[in-house]
Amino acid sequence: MLKNIIKAIFTLLAVSTIFTYPFTTTWSKFLQGVIVCTILQIILYNVYIKFYRIYVIKVNNEREKELVTRGTYVTCPCYLEKRDFIPVSFTSDNNYTCLHCNKRVAVSCEVKTYLTTDPLPLEGTAEGLLRKAQQNMPNKNTNERI
Numbered sequence: 001m002l003k004n005i006i007k008a009i010f011t012l013l014a015v016s017t018i019f020t021y022p023f024t025t026t027w028s029k030f031l032q033g034v035i036v037c038t039i040l041q042i043i044l045y046n047v048y049i050k051f052y053r054i055y056v057i058k059v060n061n062e063r064e065k066e067l068v069t070r071g072t073y074v075t076c077p078c079y080l081e082k083r084d085f086i087p088v089s090f091t092s093d094n095n096y097t098c099l100h101c102n103k104r105v106a107v108s109c110e111v112k113t114y115l116t117t118d119p120l121p122l123e124g125t126a127e128g129l130l131r132k133a134q135q136n137m138p139n140k141n142t143n144e145r146i
């Protein structure tokens, strides 16, 4: 830890010296240049880290969203029968470790198909007539007093 801090300070001062030395002629100007260059490096580093963190957080959020849309809840086959949310993929094994019993669990994905149907029109049926009558009845919530 201390070694890394000393290394970072040495690198900071070395870069400041390399960038300042060719442009200065006096000792006082050189020191001013080193101080300004060091402060600039610290500011630029902090700006870079801030934008880098925003980028990393954004990428992690997108990954989490993707995992959530491709995941499902499964029940562990152990005696605890606890539910876990796991990411599901069709291109790789979906094995996971149960958070409650620490055992490896294999997951197989099964795809089923169903025929879709269109709803039947209600006009002419008893239920359709009943709905039409209910729609034409005055609303009970309004206080209609004659």
Ligand SMILES: [Zn+2]
Pocket (backbone or CB within 6 Å): 076, 077, 078, 079, 080, 081, 082, 098, 099, 100, 101, 102, 103
């Ligand atoms: Zn389990």
